[in-house]
Amino acid sequence: MCGIIGYIGEAVAQPRLVSGLQNLEYRGYDSAGIALVDDDLAVFKRTGLIGDLALPEDSDQTCGIGHTRWSTHGKPTDANAHPHTDCSGRVAVVHNGIIGNYDDLRTELSEHTFRSETDTEVVAHLVEEQLATTDDLRAAVAAVLDRIEGSYALGVVAAGYDGIVAARQNSPLVVGHGGDGTFIASDVTPLLEHTREVSYLEDGDVALLTGTEVTVWNDGAVVERPTQTIQWDADAAEKGGYAHYMLKEIHEQPQALRQAIAGRLDPVEGSVDLDLSLSPAFLSGLDEIQLVACGTSYHACLYGKQLLELLADVRVTVEVASEYTVGRGRTPGRTLVVGVSQSGETADTLRALRMADRTGIRTLGVTNTVGSTIARECDDALYIQAGPEIGVAATKTFASQVVTLALLSVAVADARGELDPSQARTLLEHVEALPGAVQQVLDRESAVIELAEAYAGGDAFFFIGRRMGCPVALEGALKLKEISYDHAEGFPAGELKHGPLALVTEGTPVLAVVTDGARPEETHNNVKEVQSRGAPVIALVSEAAGVEEFEVGFPVPALGVLEPLVANVYLQLFAYHVANVKERPIDKPRNLAKSVTVE
Template identity: 40%
Template structure:
């Protein structure tokens, strides 16, 4: 298909001279099939992409743009497609509730359904909004509205500096894990002056900050785990209640948010469909919305009232690593920023936190320098088929994230639990074949976590513990211990997750898995 970047995760289909690239989900599929059958059209396939091709073929009268416009009026759902006909040297593309990006090159132009796919070809782009139709040739681009008026689009330059090759690393996931110390430096650069946090583009007043009586954090997957850490950060620094919601549930339970609520949405891509729906629901109810994302000019950033970028650069591996830690750092900086405006955080506490945050690049580098121990541990445990991650306090959300990293890359069944909850039923699953990863970093709950670990050990589980340097007690119980440098416990979650990322990587490698592209998964979920 001339001029189209054929991205991984896209469906491709050819039918009667039409070639289609498609991504998304059609909601009124049966209605459309019934309509075509009533019109006497023969249907041979069941897939959404086939249905798009059939509809275009039926509506086509020599004008592909007009056929696309008519098709778009009929198709309901979250989708994007690009289509060409063998008789014409043009590609027509459109989308609905789905990202669509045009890349501008030298005598060549590109279509993609996410921004990162274009970066190997061009960094000069423009965004296509819902319902708009783009007609591409190698030399020209025309964008029209749903009613046919030509639209002049503003171009922008993507500022990501990250390279799209693996460099000296075997996989993108490992490369991105090792990019975290530099990512911390980038995020801190220019954001702290005279021990005051300043976030570019964020100019909030005391009146605005004080008007927010509660915070609701809404996200999916890894971003949801970041939100759970954010809950503890914001409640501690702002002294207001914080709820954390799974985005796919938020909009369907009549959420209690209003003009006195700050809704924080977190999405690496800025295009996550469930999170975008939640954002729109929150704004309908009058809430202020702040987006934490990694993608400039994403839909979520454009629709939010405020934005904080995590500046982690392009993340290619499906399993998120550096974006997660940069989300956490963004939450800490945002919490201190709002707390300093509100006066809810003392100067002494802010200085202490910032001092520890400044240590992150150095301490993360120390963890990464010990990679050989993770390879040895992976060789010991890679044949396990069940693993549980437990922790209390801030260690609990990190246990959820550690379990997610292991399951999505190695296909080992892994679950994260609040350590105190594990005995309420899940303890029945523990056998001598169970791997128990125990996070023992948070000191305020250390003794209770250790007691939970002993319960699992007594039932035959093999214990892999994660603890602070110098912890001798946990070594008496665990089969293996991974130590991280000592750092203030409030900031520790940003570091605690890095060993779990390395563990997932090396176990997956030992099992021979497709680390960067795990089965059944895509990087950005753009359908509900």
């Protein structure tokens, strides 16, 4: 993995491939390359940045494919960079995913010369063998797919063959329909400057792209994949004057939240409309809701669990998707599994949802991406509507996920006959006020910058909270470690005395969520514990309580159980500015990718 781009049409391909790869940089990568094809094939690839590629100045080819690689099989080397070629140098392949049986295939292909350690290269050699028996590149690739196991999004070209062949199995691939050609890409981001008309390939699809049309086959038969119009403006994927995408997206949170709730709530009536097919009879009969996710989405689920149990009187469990199994003692018809994934393509979350589906458990996908695999495969899809998020470290999508789960909590409570109208009205009034509350925090950014500069040299950072404050503490620590590379740890505030206090020193800043929704009185006691050990404390405090008794305190607007979500914006800004002081590559942190599409 990580990013694929392909173009065929009337224009010169090289600049479109390069700009496409640059627009995919946010996914993270350690090497890059492109292949240009007409009657001959030319491949340019290497480790390092896209700008390091030694590209021709006079390229005139109108067809090509490109790739940014994040290493899975084989170290980051020039040889392991994509595209990969066959023995003759006439076939080029780019690939996201994992070929599960590549060892066996490599043994079968022992007469071929391999130049890399990757699983992908076997595909190029298999296509080479097929082209010895057919002049149809699409048929050759289709025959190869019958021999490979695992997950893949593939782009294949060959010298002397017109077109790009694309294929997808358990890894996302989008087709773009432009005015002067057609495209393939890992997601829509690199397509926006050329077209908004896209279609999403589905598992088992094999597509042939020419300069004027796209034909898709599945199981040997031609199929239609509907064209969708992307509503994002092209500049929505640009930095908009900010130094980094992450900072831009932190500041986009008020708008993202407005989009997440638009047309969905009536705070006067205390009701929501999420346009789901989950019937009241099904929801009222539930014994359990299982939330499954990874990383930031997992933290959003921990917050959502608290809201669901508070409002809907239903047992809720939260599981890391990679650890999910369908446990014994559950009745499929009385269980709902909710998979939360920003991209809708997270491999571990998809695996968990498919496992649940095979046992007859109903599934709901909560995602940011229309047309994603999770949105298509789940029984229902609920979109967070946050708009494109480019920075690897998730920010605005976390807030939108939590708010969407809050709306889901009201809907489930209503369907189960457990809704307290007064409680629902209060929560929805607070949801409606969230964008303004977040903006108040953003307006205090200059004070956070001063704080980040003062504490950037900390030995380690602890984040503590209770109840809704606990997932925010976990998320705050994750943000800091992701982009600053500092050791940061988040945990329930009450766990301090069960071990972590041994690590608290004068060089260990402690960031504490001391708001409504986070049991502030008890957390305050834990703050005193670390203060007595000399640790500096940065407290995020309910506005009504006041910050005077804290040496460093930031006020959080009064929003009840949603106050920790607002406090999280301070933690995002703190993490960003600590990393900025350290001159870290904030949008492309080492070893990380935006969308993790392999298990």
